[in-house]
Amino acid sequence: MSQQHSNAVVVTGIGALTPVGNDREQSWSALLAGRSGVAEITRFDPEGMPTRIAAEVKGFVPEDHFDRKRLRRSERFSQYAVVAAREAVRDAGVEIGGDPQARVGVQINNAVAGFPGIEASTDRMHEDPRKVSPYFVSSVIPNMPACEVAIDLGVHGPVNASALACASGIHALLEARRTILAGEADVVLAGGTDSAITPVMFTGLSTMGALSTRNDAPEQASRPFDTDRDGFVFGEGAVVFVVESAAHAAARGASPYMEVSGGALTSDAFHVSAPHPSGEHAETAMRRALAAAQAAPEDIDYICAHGTATRINDKLESAAVRSVLGEAAGQLLVSSPKSMVGHMIGAAGALSAMVTALAMRDGIVPPTINLDTPDPECGDLDFVPHMARKTDVRTALVNAFGFGGQNVVAVLRRV
Structure with missing residues (x-):
């Protein structure tokens, strides 16, 4: 690690459960191959609904990871977070739990909390109130994934959870950085999780x-930046990172994936679900993130886009990239993993950060699949259509924009 980054904040471990893989490397291989995780919904019977497809986590058997008592008190969004956190800790090779004085924290964010449990318990209540579990409230509240990770790994430092809609996952990484730079922890388990594929x-x-209502061709439904895009595909999953001070990582001989160099948050303050039509506040987040990381537009090699495949968001994001980066925008790559994993909601930004870290490690950027006819309104950016592209990724932007007008942008650097 270079001297100039000796006081940096770095990522040393990654764990993942996604619609295309039940761990980090399986997910990464599928993304590089352009494999879609979108299929007909199996979590409930979607017959008669306008949308019958989703990007579900597949082959996950909770009983393989938790005992019966643990399962009775937890929801899937917490289970996903715990399994991803365990993998991240193994990957980082770091000792986490057991010492009450250890300077370790948790920041696991989500967007919609325990929605399946809320629906199921509502049905049980109407049938017979005695059937509502005594663990109902504690299992569905939004801080529970972070708390379950802390309980599972024995973390006694600061444990936090925030909800920034679809920007939650990348915000966790920035909040972990802030916690470490503030001297509140040396290590933070940070990421995003969500599992809310329900009828309501x-x-x-x-x-x-x-x-998207492209039910007849699920794998082709998520089409970021394509002329024929018709909405996003709902997904689920979790991605968790081990984030450390560079000094702590160096002291134990760890090899970081990347540095979390800076970021910014802004608000559209416009509408509960629609972005501001000018896109100016997303632009401001990008500009401030670059400034916070002391990065120039020409430093950026790759943007892992929010890229939801909705009409307005893709258009505004593309315009913001052009406005902020100027001529440099024509020299970099932009891709959207949501074309393959759908929108993982509270985990979406964390998934984008994982993609960026592994792109830096392996020198290759995953594609935007289903981009058959680029929308002229999205400009002439290189969206890496169909096929992964080998490239040297040194510095990258990750964009995440959420309901309520929450804009979060992170700058990540290879170390």
Whole structure:
């Protein structure tokens, strides 16, 4: 690690459960191959619904990871977070739990909390109130994934959870950086998780017109930046990082994936679900993130885009990239992993950060699949259509924009 980064904050471990893989490397291989994780919903019977497809985590058997008592008190979004955190800790090779004085924290964010448990318990209540679990409340509240990770790994430092809608996952990485730089911890387990594929969720999003209805061709449904995009594909999963001070990582001989160099948050303060039509506040987040990381537009090699495949968001994000980066925008690569894993909601930004870290490690950027006819309104950016592209990624931007007008941008650097 170079001297100039000796006081940096770095990522040394990554764990993942995604619609295309049940660990980090399986997910990464699928993304590089352009493999879609979108299929017909199996979590409930979608017959008669406008949208019958989703990007589900597949082959996950909770009983393989937790005993019966633990399963009774936890929801899937917490289970996903714990399994991803365990993998991240193994990957980092770091000792985490057991010492009450250890300077270790947790920052696991989500967007929609325990939605499946809320729906199921509501049904049980109407049938017979005695059937509602005594663990109902504690299992569905939004801080529980962070707390379950802390309980599982024996973490006694600061344990936090925030909800920034679809920007939650990348915010966790920036908050971990802030916690470490503030001297509150040396190590933070940070990431995002969500699992909310339910009838009520899909009904609500369908009435908004937010979801793709390309039910006859699920693998082709998520089409960021394509002329024929018709909405996003709802997904689920978790990605968790081990984030450390560079000094702590160096002292134990760890090899970091990347440095979390800086970031920024802004608010559209405009609408509960629609972005500001000018895109100016997303632009401001990008500009401030670059300034915070002391990075120039020409330093950026790759942007892992928010890229939801919705009409307005893709257009505004593309325009913001052009406005902020100017001529440099024509020299970099931009891709959206949501074309393969759908929108993992609270985990989406964390997934994008994982993609960026592994792109830096392996010198290759995953594609934006289903980009058959680029939308002229999204400009002439290089969206890496169809096929992964070998390239040297040294510095990257990760964009994440959420309901309520929450804009979060991170700058990540290879170390």
